[in-house]
Every structure is written in C-alpha cells, then in structure tokens.
Amino acid sequence: MKKVDLVYTRLRTEERMIADALRGRGCAVELHADSGLVLSLDRERWRDGAPVLMRSMSFTRARYLASILEVKGSRVLNSAHAISTCGDKALTTLALAARDIPMPWAFLGFEEESCVAEIDRRGYPSVTKPVLGSWGRMVARMDGRSAAEGLMSMRFEMGGAQDHVALVQQYIDKPGYDLRVYVMGRAVGGIRRRSEHWITNTARGAIPERYEVPASHARLAERAAEAVGGDILAVDLLETRDGRVLVNEINHCVEFARSIEVSGIPLPELMADYVLGVLP
Amino acid sequence: MHPQKQLDTVGVNECPTCAAPMDGTNLMEGEVVTCKGCSAELEVVSLTPLRFEEAPEVEEDWGE
Structure with a gap:
C-alpha cells in the first residue's frame, strides 16, 4: 500500500484536508507532530523510508527535520534546500536574482x-x-x-x-491587491488578495478573491519556483500600477484555509496527486 | 493547562477556556479547532474520552 509520512506542527484545516485527500486516493498517511520527533543524526533510515510531506509550520523545525530526513534517504517535500531558501527572505531574493527574475529591488x-x-x-x-x-x-x-x-x-x-x-x-504601489500563484511543478491556480492596507496578507485580514492566472503570470511563478527548487509552493506576485509583475516572496508551507472556498482551487487534492506522483 | 472533567458521554466535552460545549464528531487526535464560544484555539488531545487543551502558543517562526 502506498504510504506518506506527514509532519505537522498543528493539525490545522490544511493538514487535515491534505491527509483526507491522500487517504481518499488509497494512500496511508502517518501523522507525526514535529514537537514529538527526536531524530538521530546519522544515515539510518527513518521508519520505512516513505516520502515525507513536511507540513511543519515552524521554519526552524521544518528546515532541520527536512535536512535530517534527507540524509536518512527520505524524499522530503518540500526539500531542505527549498525550505531553507524560501524561509529566509534574503536567500529567496538572491535565488530570484540569480535567475534574473523580476522583483522589487x-x-x-x-x-x-x-x-x-x-x-x-x-x-x-x-x-x-x-x-x-x-x-x-x-x-x-x-x-x-x-x-x-x-x-x-x-x-x-x-x-x-x-x-x-x-x-x-x-515599496511597490500596488493597485489594492497582490497575487498568489500555486505551483506544483506547474502553476495550478491562484488567488488575488485584496486589502485597503498595503500589507496584503490573508493572515492580516486581506480578502481572497478568484483570480484566473494568465499564462505570463503562470510562467513567472514557475520560473520563481524553479529558482528555489521547491515542489509545492505559493509564489506571491506584486503588480505595479503600470502593469509590471514582480515576484515578492515564495512560501514553502502553503496555507489555504482562508482562501479555498473562494478560490475554488482543490489544493488538497492537487497536493495529494503531486505527492503520489513522486512515490516509487 | 486546566484539569478537565471527563464526561460519560463520549463525543461531547467543553472548552477548557470558556466551558462552551464542544462536539467531537469527525475530529482527529492532534487536530486544532476553534471554540465557537470564545474563539480559543484548542487541540484535541484525546478522543476517548474527548479532551481538549489550549493549543500551543504560536511561535515567532511559525507560518508562511
């Protein structure tokens, strides 16, 4: 039977939905609270060596756990490299700069x-x-x-x-919103986040809206995802008032509980399909 | 952490913060839910008997 180990900090709506989507596809899911994990620093295989879906919402824990598990031979999504790069905004910016991807200075x-x-x-x-x-x-x-x-x-x-x-x-003078494109190997959809505040984060009260991702935005987000080497990512784009589109940040532990109803994008199912696609 | 009384009726307990009744239907151990009474974030620490505790405080490096 197919099996995935899912590591979490809090079993939130997101993790619950992803686990349900995997199980609905006939895949066993073993859940591991990151707070309870104590891992030896060696190459000894962890458990049965199944792929690990890293959903730890703690950057520190996710980065270390992914690094350790990769040395132990596990396929971790996202990789330790992607987590380390996306979790550090300076390193994200550098990775984008190295590929000449448009971004704010x-x-x-x-x-x-x-x-x-x-x-x-x-x-x-x-x-x-x-x-x-x-x-x-x-x-x-x-x-x-x-x-x-x-x-x-x-x-x-x-x-x-x-x-x-x-x-x-x-500082980018946005037209009242920013854009988020979900990338899993390819761009699979996105949301617009609207706010009267210049910080357009749904955790800070921005309202998610439907957003049909144009091909140019999709390609830009895919290039950004390639630059950080991630599997399942959310790429945040800023649109200037004169129509230019810049990559702002990239998130490695994608949250969607506040937006999934509006966006209509079946992210848990898409994530489950992507994860199952890497199973041997 | 507040001590919890254990109820005879499996599947119903109360919020450790405001004592609002909590329904345990379709929950998983470890899942974080929000109390409809006081909006506290609660973690399911046991299903049988159903028990909740206040979810761990959000740390500085949590979130996207």
Whole structure:
C-alpha cells in the first residue's frame, strides 16, 4: 500500500484536508507532530523510508527535520534546500536574482547608519522586513528618514546577532491587491488578495478573491519556483500600477484555509496527486 | 493547562477556556479547532474520552 509520512506542527484545516485527500486516493498517511520527533543524526533510515510531506509550520523545525530526513534517504517535500531558501527572505531574493527574475529591488545591511544612508540614497517609501518572519509580522514601511532611523535603530538594538540583519526592499504601489500563484511543478491556480492596507496578507485580514492566472503570470511563478527548487509552493506576485509583475516572496508551507472556498482551487487534492506522483 | 472533567458521554466535552460545549464528531487526535464560544484555539488531545487543551502558543517562526 502506498504510504506518506506527514509532519505537522498543528493539525490545522490544511493538514487535515491534505491527509483526507491522500487517504481518499488509497494512500496511508502517518501523522507525526514535529514537537514529538527526536531524530538521530546519522544515515539510518527513518521508519520505512516513505516520502515525507513536511507540513511543519515552524521554519526552524521544518528546515532541520527536512535536512535530517534527507540524509536518512527520505524524499522530503518540500526539500531542505527549498525550505531553507524560501524561509529566509534574503536567500529567496538572491535565488530570484540569480535567475534574473523580476522583483522589487532589495538590499541587505548589517549596521544602522550604513543602512539608513543607503535607504536615503534609494529613496522613500521603502519597506523593511525581517529575513526570517511570517504572516507579515514586523514588515514596516518607511515613508521618510525619521521612520528609517527609528526602524533601523530597533533592528540593530533588539534581539541577538541573528536578528541584526536589515532587509530593505522597494515599496511597490500596488493597485489594492497582490497575487498568489500555486505551483506544483506547474502553476495550478491562484488567488488575488485584496486589502485597503498595503500589507496584503490573508493572515492580516486581506480578502481572497478568484483570480484566473494568465499564462505570463503562470510562467513567472514557475520560473520563481524553479529558482528555489521547491515542489509545492505559493509564489506571491506584486503588480505595479503600470502593469509590471514582480515576484515578492515564495512560501514553502502553503496555507489555504482562508482562501479555498473562494478560490475554488482543490489544493488538497492537487497536493495529494503531486505527492503520489513522486512515490516509487 | 486546566484539569478537565471527563464526561460519560463520549463525543461531547467543553472548552477548557470558556466551558462552551464542544462536539467531537469527525475530529482527529492532534487536530486544532476553534471554540465557537470564545474563539480559543484548542487541540484535541484525546478522543476517548474527548479532551481538549489550549493549543500551543504560536511561535515567532511559525507560518508562511
């Protein structure tokens, strides 16, 4: 019998629906809470070596678990490399840059004054976000030098050494929404996320809408997914008011509970089909 | 963590936060559900008997 190991942090609507879709296709699903996993650091096979669907919503746990399981010979979706790249916005941006994929300009800095000077040089507004962050938390727009000074001061005064990295990105004046394209080898659909706030994250209250993905957007999202080497990804696109489309971020643990009813895209079933497609 | 009383009727228990009745139909162990009474996120820690606990706090690196 076909079998998949599904690793989760919380058994949310998403994980439940994916597990149900796999089981509905005659595939056994073994569920593993990441909090309970203690894995030896060696090449010894984990359990029966079945493919692992990594649905840990913790970036730290997902990255380490995927890395360990790959050394043990498991096929992990998404791969440790894809998780490491997508979970770090600086590395995501670099992967996109390496493939010349259109994106907002961005820079990385490690010291307050030099970062403020560079923001000044590039102009306002601009955006700063933590390299490791989620759900739009601590993403901030800098409308002028005072805001830049304050935010850079906080960036470098608080936290530990790993937090003292400033990612600054071009602010894109969006037409009230951004776009998300789901990619599983190919683009399978998308949603538009509309908000009066400039942060268009459904975790922050943006409203999902139906979005028929045009071929040009699909191809752009597929190129972005290839750049980070992922299997099942959500590629966030920003559309400028003059019609250009830029890749903003890529997510490796795709959430869809807030959008699936509106989008009509059967993501759990598509994910199950994709996972079963990699089974030996 | 709050102690839970165990009910004789399998399939029904209450929210550990607001005591609203919780229906256990079609739930899985480990599943996170939202209490309709107080919107608390609750984890199903046992099905027989049905028991809920407050779901673990969201950590800084959770989410997409």
